[in-house]
Amino acid sequence: MAKTSQVNSTLPRKSEIPIPIMSSETLGWQPLLVEEFQQPPGGIDLPEAWAGHSIALCLAPRPHRISQMVGDRRYTGLYSKGDISITPADIPASYRAEGNDHYLHVLVPAQFFQSVAQQTAELDPTRLELVTEFRVRDPQLEQILMLLKAELYKGGGGVGRLYVESLANVLAIHLLREYSSTQPRIPRHPGGLGDHQLLQVSEYIHAHLDQEIKLVDLANIVSVSQFHFSRLFKQSMGMSPHQYLVQQRVERAKQLLKTSKLAIAQIALQCGFNSQSHLGKAFREATGMTPSDYRQH
Incomplete structure (x- = not known):
């Protein structure tokens, strides 16, 4: 689907490239770039190829016809909500939609993907190949992508970065297991941490x-x-590392609310939240009350 801005790129967008309605570019996420697009019928050629591995999840409520060319492979057919395409890095591609298109696009830097392969499966990154896929159904992959979309709309910045990094690793492992030509065996470590x-x-x-x-x-x-x-x-x-981190930040906030006269906005920053509203949301989810109510309780 349409090409997005590159991760951490300072290059201006080309005029023919659609602008996302939501983007993680301003949230400081690492290592993924996650963007949502809505665009009218049309298409674009991408002769310079992708800067990373591209995953697109169709969000359009009505099926529509799409023509795609990735390298020397061509696909034309209907895409409907939940269909996923995968385009490996460094392969020229083109895309054209005959109906109104709506999709989530995730760009996975090749260097990050290779790093996960080395660390997790001890694979030689020079022999690692991701397979091109057109219109696949993969409930597990779709769930990962929808979790990223949900986090994109929360706009939590620093609060959600640990969670996004965890999802990025889960995404890379899933791609390795299901869409890599090497089909590695991922070793398991039973027993948890000591x-x-x-x-x-x-x-x-x-x-x-x-x-x-x-x-x-x-x-x-x-x-x-x-x-x-x-x-x-x-x-x-x-619980996940992200859930534990939020829990401990809320616990620190509870202590400061009871033992200090700091403004709630100051407490939010001292506990690692990037604003009073983000503290308030996490606090309500954890305790069922606002920080102000808790302080007065």
Whole structure:
């Protein structure tokens, strides 16, 4: 589907390239670029190829006919809501829709994909190939993409970055398992994290609650890949690293609300939320009341 802006690119958009109605570009997400498009019938040639692996999820409520050319492969047929296309990096492509198009586009940098392959499956990145797919149905992949879309609309910036990094790793692993020509076996690590490892991770999180905490930083503490860290942490704690981080930030906010006279906006920043409204939303979800009500309770 239509080409989007490149990750961290400072190049201006070309006039013929449609502008997304929502984009993660301003949210500072790493490593993915996630954008949603709505556009009238038409198309575009992409002779310079993609900067990364491209995944497009059809969101259009009514089926419409699409013609695609990726390298020397051609596809023409109906796309309907839930259909997914995958275009590997560095392959010229063209696309034309005969009806009103609506889709979510995710760009996965090739370097990130190769890094996950090396760390998780010990694959040689020079031998790694992603397979071109037209109009596939994949409920698990669709769920990952819809979670990214939901996070895009939350606009949480720093609060949601750890969650997005986790989803990025899950996405890369799924692509490796299902759409890689090598079909790697992903090793599993039973048993979760040990008590000492959990303490190390917990201490790091509490020491940096007011800062941006990246998944790679947590994974490095216990010397495992980001993908395996997320799985092991959830096995041990019963929640994802992102959920645990939000929980601990809310707990810190509760303490400050009861023991300090700081303004709620200041408390939000000290707890790692990027605004008072983001603290309020997380606080209500966790406690059922607003920070102001909690302070007065």
